[in-house]
Amino acid sequence: MDFAFFVQVFINGLMLGLTYVLIASGFSLIYGIMRLLNFAHGEFYMLGAFATYLLSEHLGLDYFTALILSMIIIAGLGMLVYRFFFRPFRDQHDPSLVIALGIAMLIGGLALLIFGEKDKSVSPVVSGVIQILGATLSVERMVVIFSAILLMTALTLFIKFSKTGQAMRAVAQDREAAALQGIGVDSTFMLCMGISSALAGAAGALLAPLFFVNPFLGMHAVLKALVVVVIGGLGSIPGAIAGGLLLGFVESFGTTFLGDITEMMGFVMVMLVLLFRPQGLFGHG
Amino acid sequence: MILEIKEISKHFGGLAALSDLSFQIEAGMILGLIGPNGAGKTTLFNIISGFFPPTLGRIFFKGEEITGLRPDQIASKGLVRTFQSANLFKAKTVLENLFIAHHLQVKAGFWGLLFNNSRAKTDETKAFKDSLDILTYMDLIDVKDELAQNLPHGYQRALGVAIALAARPSLLLLDEPLTGMNPEESRRFIDLIRGLRDRGISLMVVEHDMKAIMGLSQRVVVLNYGRKIAEGTPQEVQQDKQVVEAYLGSEGLT
Amino acid sequence: MAKVKLGHLIVLIVLLTLPVATRDPYFLNLFITVGIWTTSVWGVRLIMSTGQLTLGHAAYMAVGAYASTLLTMKAGLSFWLAFPLAGMISSLIALLIGYPILRIKGVYFSIITFAFAEIIRLIIVHWPDVLGGYGGIPSIPPPQPIFSIRFTSRVPFYYLILAISLATYLFMVRIEKSRLGRIFSSIHESDTLAESIGINIMKYKMIAFCLGCFFAGLSGSFYAHYFNFTSPEFFTIWQSIYCLIFVIVGGVGSVLGPFLGSLFMTLVPEFLRVAKEYEPVVYAIILILIMFLLPGGLVTLPDRLRGKEKKTH
Numbered sequence A: 001m002d003f004a005f006f007v008q009v010f011i012n013g014l015m016l017g018l019t020y021v022l023i024a025s026g027f028s029l030i031y032g033i034m035r036l037l038n039f040a041h042g043e044f045y046m047l048g049a050f051a052t053y054l055l056s057e058h059l060g061l062d063y064f065t066a067l068i069l070s071m072i073i074i075a076g077l078g079m080l081v082y083r084f085f086f087r088p089f090r091d092q093h094d095p096s097l098v099i100a101l102g103i104a105m106l107i108g109g110l111a112l113l114i115f116g117e118k119d120k121s122v123s124p125v126v127s128g129v130i131q132i133l134g135a136t137l138s139v140e141r142m143v144v145i146f147s148a149i150l151l152m153t154a155l156t157l158f159i160k161f162s163k164t165g166q167a168m169r170a171v172a173q174d175r176e177a178a179a180l181q182g183i184g185v186d187s188t189f190m191l192c193m194g195i196s197s198a199l200a201g202a203a204g205a206l207l208a209p210l211f212f213v214n215p216f217l218g219m220h221a222v223l224k225a226l227v228v229v230v231i232g233g234l235g236s237i238p239g240a241i242a243g244g245l246l247l248g249f250v251e252s253f254g255t256t257f258l259g260d261i262t263e264m265m266g267f268v269m270v271m272l273v274l275l276f277r278p279q280g281l282f283g284h285g
Numbered sequence B: 001m002i003l004e005i006k007e008i009s010k011h012f013g014g015l016a017a018l019s020d021l022s023f024q025i026e027a028g029m030i031l032g033l034i035g036p037n038g039a040g041k042t043t044l045f046n047i048i049s050g051f052f053p054p055t056l057g058r059i060f061f062k063g064e065e066i067t068g069l070r071p072d073q074i075a076s077k078g079l080v081r082t083f084q085s086a087n088l089f090k091a092k093t094v095l096e097n098l099f100i101a102h103h104l105q106v107k108a109g110f111w112g113l114l115f116n117n118s119r120a121k122t123d124e125t126k127a128f129k130d131s132l133d134i135l136t137y138m139d140l141i142d143v144k145d146e147l148a149q150n151l152p153h154g155y156q157r158a159l160g161v162a163i164a165l166a167a168r169p170s171l172l173l174l175d176e177p178l179t180g181m182n183p184e185e186s187r188r189f190i191d192l193i194r195g196l197r198d199r200g201i202s203l204m205v206v207e208h209d210m211k212a213i214m215g216l217s218q219r220v221v222v223l224n225y226g227r228k229i230a231e232g233t234p235q236e237v238q239q240d241k242q243v244v245e246a247y248l249g250s251e252g253l254t
Numbered sequence C: 001m002a003k004v005k006l007g008h009l010i011v012l013i014v015l016l017t018l019p020v021a022t023r024d025p026y027f028l029n030l031f032i033t034v035g036i037w038t039t040s041v042w043g044v045r046l047i048m049s050t051g052q053l054t055l056g057h058a059a060y061m062a063v064g065a066y067a068s069t070l071l072t073m074k075a076g077l078s079f080w081l082a083f084p085l086a087g088m089i090s091s092l093i094a095l096l097i098g099y100p101i102l103r104i105k106g107v108y109f110s111i112i113t114f115a116f117a118e119i120i121r122l123i124i125v126h127w128p129d130v131l132g133g134y135g136g137i138p139s140i141p142p143p144q145p146i147f148s149i150r151f152t153s154r155v156p157f158y159y160l161i162l163a164i165s166l167a168t169y170l171f172m173v174r175i176e177k178s179r180l181g182r183i184f185s186s187i188h189e190s191d192t193l194a195e196s197i198g199i200n201i202m203k204y205k206m207i208a209f210c211l212g213c214f215f216a217g218l219s220g221s222f223y224a225h226y227f228n229f230t231s232p233e234f235f236t237i238w239q240s241i242y243c244l245i246f247v248i249v250g251g252v253g254s255v256l257g258p259f260l261g262s263l264f265m266t267l268v269p270e271f272l273r274v275a276k277e278y279e280p281v282v283y284a285i286i287l288i289l290i291m292f293l294l295p296g297g298l299v300t301l302p303d304r305l306r307g308k309e310k311k312t313h
Helices: A003-034 A041-058 A063-089 A093-115 A139-161 A163-173 A175-180 A185-207 A217-232 A237-276 B041-048 B071-076 B094-105 B110-115 B118-137 B153-166 B183-198 B210-216 B234-239 B241-247 C002-021 C025-048 C057-073 C079-102 C107-125 C154-177 C179-189 C191-196 C201-227 C237-250 C257-271 C276-293 C298-305
Strands: A129-132 A135-138 B003-012 B015-025 B030-034 B056-061 B079-081 B171-175 B202-206 B219-224 B227-232
Touching: A003 A041, A003 A135, A003 A139, A003 A163, A003 A185, A003 A217, A003 A237, A041 A063, A041 A093, A041 A185, A041 A217, A063 A093, A063 A185, A063 C276, A093 A217, A093 C237, A093 C276, A129 A139, A135 A139, A139 A163, A139 A185, A139 A237, A163 A175, A163 A185, A175 A185, A185 A217, A217 A237, A217 C107, A237 C079, A237 C107, B003 B041, B015 B041, B015 B056, B015 B219, B015 B227, B030 B041, B030 B183, B030 B210, B041 B079, B041 B171, B041 B202, B071 B079, B071 C191, B094 B118, B094 B153, B094 C179, B110 B118, B110 C154, B110 C179, B118 B153, B118 C179, B153 B171, B153 B183, B183 B202, B183 B210, B210 B234, B219 B234, B219 B241, B227 B234, B227 B241, B234 B241, C002 C025, C002 C154, C025 C057, C025 C154, C025 C201, C025 C237, C025 C257, C057 C079, C057 C107, C057 C201, C057 C237, C079 C107, C079 C201, C107 C237, C154 C179, C154 C201, C179 C191, C179 C201, C191 C201, C237 C257, C237 C276, C237 C298, C257 C276, C257 C298
Parallel strands: B030 B202, B030 B219, B079 B171, B171 B202
Antiparallel strands: A129 A135, B003 B015, B003 B056, B219 B227
16 A cells, blocks of 8 residues: 555544543543442443534534633533532442443433434535645544644643642542541542543544544443553553554544454453453553 | 471562461461561462462462462361451451351352252351350350450450361461450450361461460461571561561560 | 232133234234233343443354254254254343453443443444345245144244243243342442352353343344344344333333333334334333333332332342
């Protein structure tokens, strides 16, 4: 294949991978800090897409405003879900999982009722193409890539250097010790949900113009998140980054050369990881 | 020699929880394991009973190597442990706890278990009678129908030991059995431990109560920072300089 | 004790005489559906008795459905042979999937069972020559006549699923009372203690998982030969979550939980006369209400109404 084609597939993989990173980071963050497998996480991805669709198509807002607004709304929604549905079951392992599944179904089901099961489309943010290394790429995709990188950088800086970020890491390490040090565990959890959901929503919003939007996206997003975190390591942000990019590239190159069967690739990788390095690439033994 | 610990080391990440630990327990002996908090006693316990493997070293039980075996495999060979925080089947009655604990004595196969064939029935009758015997021995017979979670603390610890006994140990590892007991309860428990030894069960006891352990054990092993710093009779150990230093600032040796 | 038995007897008599009271095929179909879900969901409860949450149960129903379909249509076996074989094939797949993940941390079990639901769907979709693809497999034959009963109307199907459900119920009760059931619940309560007294927790978790999936396979097989049709749409992630929801709504603590849950959740949408699109929302709302207001499930309702504080497990 010629180089231009390679670049196209590569950029596609990068874009896909970065969106997976956004979704998986939020998921890993919630697991790492709250020890919760948030199966409702994918619904926030789906809502991000729908919110952007509504705000831009029906309210006529420009894309970036719609994106920011969507993220804020979804962050708020995530925090509400935590406050009213997750918090009561915080210390019970199995009920937490069940309530997360219930919320996933609730949100997905509501979306189904409100929006119907037909695909919707969001008009592209920016039109036009740009030439990189001989390949013709839509500016759209570059927007996704840069926005995702921006968000991930913001997240990493926040967690590493801000006081709240350090509090979050302390809670992730040892909840009781952190509480003894005066860190508000509850507010940390709430913030964590807000940030993670916003990231998932952003991913949905970024991809909305490129693919169709329908209420079933949620479960598929969670599946992708799960594949990424199993490969990268549950609870690890570097793992989410590595796993997400890996999956993105595998899928992009896979679809180009292997066709449909690529859908299974993610799961094949999961099986391999579980057999040979169960804790994931960056996980702890 | 019933248990041999040979050059056991355990590293967690960069931290060495245990380094080059070796000692032996003779059959019929009560061995006391002491050391300040964080010395590695619980880690050693967990390694011996199979809950995690050592990084280096080997363990031999009755001459057979048991390093890296699963906890249930080790239990089936006759090495049974108790737990520091009372680990019980809380929502079940005392008798039910004992009943389940007879797992290793049950000979019936899967289908027998399911359809309660004659072999299963014999097993169950035996297990039932044996449970009552153990409960009587442990002085728990009066509470046999109480839910485990409703028992007072001392009774819960006794139940923990009763459960371990049902597994027919030749070597019993007791993890801080006297914690939280008043002097009266402690005294009775110490007599119980001696009684177990008299019945042929070897014991390794981890304890903070110095008086109890010095009175109880034939031999004592002292750990500090994951290393063995002394081994010998209680008298020898009490006079060992290193041991005294390790406990300076702690509760002392008397 | 005698009171409970009487209640059971009444329910049994009602169930046995239902087709006599009404020959309405729509009504019968409803109860047949309840029977299918109940059988499958009993499997979920069995798996949960060792403390494992299976999130992909419908996938094993699919395995049973497709296995049974292929065994009868391609291998020419009688339904009566294909039916138990379908269950065993589901168990076998459960063994293959479960074995590597059981060794790893418990949370991965939920993840993999969840992912497995999707994997099964992908396999079905990507193997259209054998498994029919998106369109599914039509014209699945009904069970061959037995004892000169022909499966031409709903009534024989009803009695068949009733018989299957009753047998499953008796099996579940037997397990609960047996040492095996005790072993399962002891693993659930404290797997460290169970291990320390010689219970091989991996082995027993595996047994519970395989047995649970056996019943999923059976219900899937029945499903295929009753609806004469099978498609990947019937066994999606949503259906797997439904399986879990049904047992929780009914109540995990009692053997009757799966029956109550399946009954309730099948009848409620009918009662509300809602279109199919409302199902997910209705189910989700019921689940959330149950978790907040009646955590022990519907089985605990009589006790709650009587004012007793039932300890949930």
